[in-house]
Amino acid sequence: MVNNKQASHHGGLPTTLILDIPFSTLTFAETVDWCTQRIEAKEATHVVTANPEIVMMAQRNLSFRRILQEAEMVTPDGIGIVIAAKWRNQPIYERVTGYDLFQALLQVGETKGWSVFLLGASPDANTGAEAKIKERFPGVRVVGRQHGYFPPEAEGRIVERIQEAKPDLLVVAMGAPRQEEWIARYREELPPMLMIGLGGSLDVMAGKVKRAPQWVQSIHMEWLYRLLKQPSRWKRMLDLPRFLYHAWKE
Ligand code: UDP
Numbered sequence: 001m002v003n004n005k006q007a008s009h010h011g012g013l014p015t016t017l018i019l020d021i022p023f024s025t026l027t028f029a030e031t032v033d034w035c036t037q038r039i040e041a042k043e044a045t046h047v048v049t050a051n052p053e054i055v056m057m058a059q060r061n062l063s064f065r066r067i068l069q070e071a072e073m074v075t076p077d078g079i080g081i082v083i084a085a086k087w088r089n090q091p092i093y094e095r096v097t098g099y100d101l102f103q104a105l106l107q108v109g110e111t112k113g114w115s116v117f118l119l120g121a122s123p124d125a126n127t128g129a130e131a132k133i134k135e136r137f138p139g140v141r142v143v144g145r146q147h148g149y150f151p152p153e154a155e156g157r158i159v160e161r162i163q164e165a166k167p168d169l170l171v172v173a174m175g176a177p178r179q180e181e182w183i184a185r186y187r188e189e190l191p192p193m194l195m196i197g198l199g200g201s202l203d204v205m206a207g208k209v210k211r212a213p214q215w216v217q218s219i220h221m222e223w224l225y226r227l228l229k230q231p232s233r234w235k236r237m238l239d240l241p242r243f244l245y246h247a248w249k250e
Contacts, residue, residue: 011072016090019055019246021068023076023085027093031075032104035194038072039114039168044192046071046183049098049199051078052243053236054176059246064177067184075101079220080240084247098198099211105169105194110139117165119158119182120148120173121202128206143167148174159186170195173202 008015008022013034015022026034038045048054048071058065068074075096076082085092109116116133118126126147133142144165146158162170170193172179179197187195203209211217212225227237 013073015074016085016088016092018081018084018088019059019243019250020065021050021055021058021074023050023081023092024073024096025085025090025092026096028096028100028104031073031096031101032108034073035101035105036108036112039194040112042192044187044190045073045194046180046187047101047194047196048074048180049077049096049101049197050074050081052080053239055081056239056243056246057177061177064180067177067180070184071180078223080223080243080247083244087248088250098196099201099204101196102171102198102201102205106133106137106140109169110137113139113141114168115141115143115165116169116171117143117162117167118145118171118173118202119162120146120171120179120198121200121206122149122208123147125203125206125208128208129202132205132207159189162186162190166191167193169193171198171202172196173198173200175199 010022014025016025048068058068076092077097082092126145130142130145133140144161172182183195200209204211212222216225
């Protein structure tokens, strides 16, 4: 569809700006292909999977906003983003959630023999996720891992370990904004690889946290399911209506 508000391009990627964040408008399958090409070409790539909460965080925190604007790709992680894009008449076809993208990349990695480094989550969830990857994707090599509860003085050594391991894919699962800040701070020191912040995905992979059933996801109520399962998140989730309000005004 051609209209006078054509999606802009962000480093060759078709995007639409939502509250100053350049969201990729690629479908899920196209996103997986794009990430695959970047990995195979060994191009340093920061992927942010951004939900409304992250967009609101970026509204309040200028340096975090800059990190999102400089990332090679920001994917629409949540139905709120898809709705906001529709209001702008620059449709995003579907959600691209962190967990689903992670699974899809592991699947591709299985055939390509990719290596992965897992940084973040509790020690238990971190080892649990590694075990699940070995079981479900034996073609993927886990070349290093580190739980996400380390002191600042351990960072240098962790960066060295990632440099030595040279993974194709670096998963940073320490929650936003910490994971994105971590990637932005160290990306220049790391070999070229795909770096992605994946929030609670290692917890889900390890079976510590359950994702909403498929039918709940298909009626776009995953956010409600998460709220009911982890009521302590209610304060964070106020960002969803706030996001919709600001996106509507925009
Ligand atoms: N986490 C971590 N280090 C920290 C704080 C959190 O590794 O200092 C991990 C935590 O164990 C969890 C993930 O980061 O696995 C954050 O999960 P959350 O559900 O908050 O992320 P979301 O997907 O909502 O961004």
